[in-house]
Amino acid sequence: MMFTRRTMLGTLVAGTTMLGALGASAQETIKVGILHSLSGTMAISETTLKDVMLMLIDEQNKKGGLLGKKLEAVVVDPASNWPLFAEKARELISTNKVSAVFGCWTSVSRKSVLPVFKELNSILFYPVQYEGEESERNVFYTGAAPNQQAIPAVDYLMKEEKVQRWVLAGTDYVYPRTTNKILEAYLKAKGVPESDIMINYTPFGHSDWQTIVSDIKKFGSAGKKTAVVSTINGDANVPFYKELGNQGVKATDIPVVAFSVGEEELAGVDTKPLLGHLAAWNYFQSIDTPANKEFIAKWKAFTKNDKRVTNDPMEAHVIGFNMWVKAVEKAGTTDPDKVIATLPGTEAPNLTGGISKMLPNHHITKPVFIGEIKGDGQFDVVWKTDGLVPGDAWSKELEGSRDLVADWVTLKCGNYNTKTKKCGGQGS
Amino acid sequence: MRRLHALALALCAALLTLALTAPVHAAALQEALARFAADSYGETETAIGEVAQSGDPRSAEIIQALAEGRLLYGPGRRTYIKDKSAALFDAATGESAAGEPPAGLKPVRVNNRIRRAIESAMGGLTLLSPDPAKRLEAAQAVFKSRNAAALPTLQTAIEREPDRRIKRVMSEAQAAIIFLASDRPELDRLAAASVIAERADGDAQALLRNLPPGAPERLREAAQRGIDQIESRLAILKAAQNVFYGLSLGSVLLLAAIGLAITFGVMGIINMAHGEMVMLGAYTTFAVQEVIRTSAPGLFDMSLLIALPLAFLVAGGVGVAIERTVIRFLYGRPLETLLATWGVSLILQQAVRTIFGPNNREVGNPSFMSGSFELFGIALTWSRLWIVVFSLGVFFVLLFVLKFTAFGLRMRAVVQNRRMAASMGIRTNWIDAATFGLGSGIAGIAGVALSQIDNVSPNLGQSYIIDSFMVVVFGGVGNLWGALVGALTLGVANKVLEPFAGAVLAKILMLVFIILFIQKRPRGLFALKGRAVEA
Structure with missing residues (x-):
């Protein structure tokens, strides 16, 4: 040890x-x-x-x-x-x-x-x-689960920011790939055409974002309101946001909503150029209860550090x-x-x-909150769901997954197929 | 044009009536300000519009305060402005509110929607500002918001504007509004379309695409022509941009690899702890900035210059220590060196994690390295440009040291023929340690630059070690020029591939390419000739 x-x-x-x-x-x-x-x-x-x-x-x-x-x-x-x-x-x-x-x-x-x-x-x-x-x-x-974070965030952008064009940017591994698959299906179901969705994957720890940020800028100049939905993993975020700030992509033009950026990740960034970019979570440190x-x-007393964030x-x-x-x-x-x-x-x-x-x-x-990044590295909650959202184990947006139900109380099964009436997932 | 004049006249008349009924609009301002206290984004947005329209001389100040989070509301729906010295003023009257109890004051909340409304309102309000920078910003804001209410002010501003550049942006803003206004004569709108097309950037393209359905056929065609024109221009720019991005990526690779070109290339040590030297340099920058922040904030822009020699000393010192305690016992045993330095790298990482914590540390950008500028329509960021300049600078300084100094001469002598050099009176042990220290120190300097564009975390070095070896092996072991050409080639090739293949595939393709290249030329681009190679 x-x-x-x-x-x-x-x-x-x-x-x-x-x-x-x-x-x-x-x-x-x-x-x-x-x-x-x-x-x-x-x-x-x-x-x-x-x-x-x-x-x-x-x-x-x-x-x-x-x-x-x-x-x-x-x-x-x-x-x-x-x-x-x-x-x-x-x-x-x-x-x-x-x-x-x-x-x-x-x-x-x-x-x-x-x-x-x-x-x-x-x-x-x-x-x-x-x-x-x-x-x-x-x-x-x-x-x-995705319906407690990703889907409400996209709903928010559609309703409040009137976004019509979507960049789904993520690190190349299972969480972003599955989340983006669900989001793509959801957006298409909402009538967004294929040409208005751009999907981009980058390797772990990607640090040179020049090309991608300029691509996003170009994609955003099609005359429709554009937003970036980011499933970029922890470490790659700092250079990504730095590049956004340097190339002058402001939240008022192209907002970025992130699912993996929280108070801890922002502790390593100067957040002033990021003012107004968004994150979707079920909790923010700034929530006043x-x-x-x-x-x-x-927490601060336990860690004996007044600067620690939650x-x-x-x-x-x-x-x-x-x-x-x-x-x-x-x-x-x-x-x-x-x-x-x-x-x-x-x-x-x-x-x-x-x-x-x-x-x-x-x-x-869980409740779902959308927060905007403030200058001090905290989030200002700009929207929340009315009540608590129950987590879906199986996404309702994906073909196949839609028919599955998890119930360990009555069915005693994690992937009960409502079509074949059998426990055992999509197969058989 | 006649219509425009008529409109301007009408507006003047309106302004006059407004001026005559000053008390009335003061009441309107009061009412608008009360809306801010409702703590609702919808109300705030309405209030911004009303304040901007009120024509009150204080409206710009109020909206500016809102944008900066200095507009506060309190009990009784009263609003206050806090100025930079934290003194309170009544927002409606501008009188000092020092005597009143400021208990329970909260800043009016702002989100993206409100920020857009602020930009749009400020655009209209500051078009006539005496400060040219503000006028330019205002003109750009109006271009973006296309707020038709700003048109009369814009007209006046264009007539008065002495600066040609700002005047052009203002005309573009005017054209943007006219282009979209369906009640305008078609000829005006056609003229506006060509003004916009001349702007020839992404924003102009977006605007032309935004033509609402039901516009006249001729206008639609003109817009489409403009879009195509801009498209072909942007395609050329895009190629130039990719080359610059490639050079920039190449310079980062060069910085990371150049220290390794000495320790691995010249000395032949497989140093897996090379990345950690880069990390130490980055953490030195962080430490320097922390000290400057607390004791001498005025020096912040100089922090990188101060950090450079320190980073060289810290990383170089650690390098010498590693060479003296570990590596010198392992010369000629590459596999053991590899394992030992790998172990050293893990120890260094965990040491930094223990001292500074596992989280990212914030390293600020000095003002000359923030933001971007436009060169022939290509957006270049300052930080990237400085890194290109810096890495070339480091390269040539190092080249000079190796070729033209006594130390460089001894170093090359030891590398070429150790025993002969020793018999000539060179202390080869000492040269080994100093050479390894030099390579590590250069890596530390690279860390100072990389802290500007990457995470400063204990894992920083790991992400560069593979790339560094790739550059040195590709460029040719033992040759600095090889590192330069190798890094730039890899950078440009990567960035040219990226738009077509995606970042992940581009990286894989690069690796495949290098593997194939090494098959053909095992010694890399610039093979070292001479006795050392055969030995």
Whole structure:
């Protein structure tokens, strides 16, 4: 294990938790696995999530723990290495005997741990917005499905900004490709002609955006209002936005709405030239509710850093953790089968003033917000959905996926085909 | 034209009546200002229109304040303006509101729709401003918004305008409004279409395409001709633009690779930690800017110049340390060197992650490196242009050091024949360390430049290491000119391919091309001849 400042902090917290537990009673603890990369490319996003989990566990212990026992965090570092995620997941479940795991960021890391969770029958809480088209018995998806982020964002641009021409720009991997497929189908269903949609993919970490930005400018000069829907992945965003700013593409002419750019990503950019570009999320730090204020204050105190920001996947972990705590309390045990059966229907308050609910398809209900980038790296919410949007495991926009239903309560199936009346997806 | 005059006259008359009924329009201003307090984008948009139309001398100031987030509203639907020194004024009267309690004041919220309304209103209001920059901005705003209400002011502005360039933009703005106005005579609109076509850029094209259905046939044809004309002009520009983008990408590759051309090319060390030297340079820039921000903000534009020597020293120092502690024991064992330097690169990355945190760090652009300018209709960004100049500068300085200094002479001697050089009294150990330090230091300098266009994160170096090796291998190991020609060729080829093949495929094609090229010429573009090669 590499000793960064944060893992050291983590170990310390875990250590004190353990000591506390020993002091209180000789009982054993309930172990919670944290599977986030602390080194490698994804450390930039995932380290924060590990810290949030440590904070939540610490807090729960101060409230007296769970089922009379103390919680103990087990932190491992899968080092942004997808096969290592599976190994570390196995280690957490079989060696450390954790009751639930909170972790993963990229879809490929989630896919790589799936077989392990199925085989060893454990629980994974996945906190990041993703492409959907999946529902597994052992996984609970607390991030947004495409209908909780991408579709409302496009609706907003159509209605409020009167956008008629669309650039779908993304990094070349599974999340942007699937999301763009869904968006393309959705736009065409809304009557947007093929010639008004431009799709562009770039490699991971792309840093030379000159050609693409000038292409976008050209595409935008066709006389129709144009917008960019960006599924560009974390690291490539900074040079992309810098190029937009330098080439003078302003949000009032061609707005960019991003699905992977949050407060954390903007911390590395001078946001003044980006004023008015948009992002769609289920949470923003700037949302003014008592719950959110309290959370931000606790977060800053926990990290001892007044400049730390909060973001959407952090909130997803807060909701997921609280749901798990409630389900364990209700079930009276941490036995995975009983907790999995109890979780659907469990409610937990989100930080934006609503109550999120775990659905039978293992996704949750969330509000959707559209925010505009402000000069200080925060977002100003300009639009939100009326109520909470239930997450769809299977997109209604895609051929084939449309017929599938996930229901782990009555149907006990993650891909029930309503046409063939069989569990087993699109085939057969 | 007669119609236009009539309109101008009518407007003058209207203005006169407005002036006579001043108290009435003051009330209208009050009413409009109250709308800002409604905290609704719709109301705010209406209010902007009303304030702009009110003709009140304070309207430009009010809208400017709104744009800058200095327009506040408070209880009783009253609005205030906060000036740059944070002093409060009543928005309606302009009187100081220092004595009143500013409790519960909130800035009026602005979104893209409001920003567009602001631009459009400001365009109309500042056309007659004494500041030429503001007039130009206003004319451009009117061209974009095509706000017909600005037409009379535009007319006056064109007549008064002394600057030819601004005058042209104003005429274009006027033409844009007339072109789209269906109540105008066809001849006026045809003339407007040709004025717009002469502007010959993407915006003009967009405007011509925007002709509403039901326009006269002749106008439609004229617009189409204009579109085609611009299209062919843009196609030529596009080619020129791609070449510039290619040179710019090539110069970035050159910067990243030039240090490697010394450590790998000249010394033959497969240095996987090369990218991390670039990263150290970028983090040095960040640290310098942090210090400048807190202690001497006035020096910010100089921050890169200050960072350059420091980055060279930091990265060069780390390089010498690596050479002395690791690499010197591994000379002649390339596989072990590769693994060892790979390990060093991971250690450096994690060290930086521990010290600075895993997140991106913000490195600001000095003013001379922000924004873009137009050259024959091609938009070039300053940051890219400076990097082209800078990388060529670094290249020639390095070439000079190698060819014309005593150190360069010794270095070349050691590379060509180590034992002979040693027997001539050259301390080869010392030269090895200094050469490796020089290569690393140059990488650090590259980091200063790359911090301007890329993420400053612990992963910065990794994204450049493959490209750097590609350039050096393609250009020919052991030859600086090879690195130059190799980098520029790869850059231009990549950018010419990109529009057709897409960024992902372009990159793959480049790799395939290099693999094939190496099959044909294993020593790269500029093969080093002489004894060292055979050895």
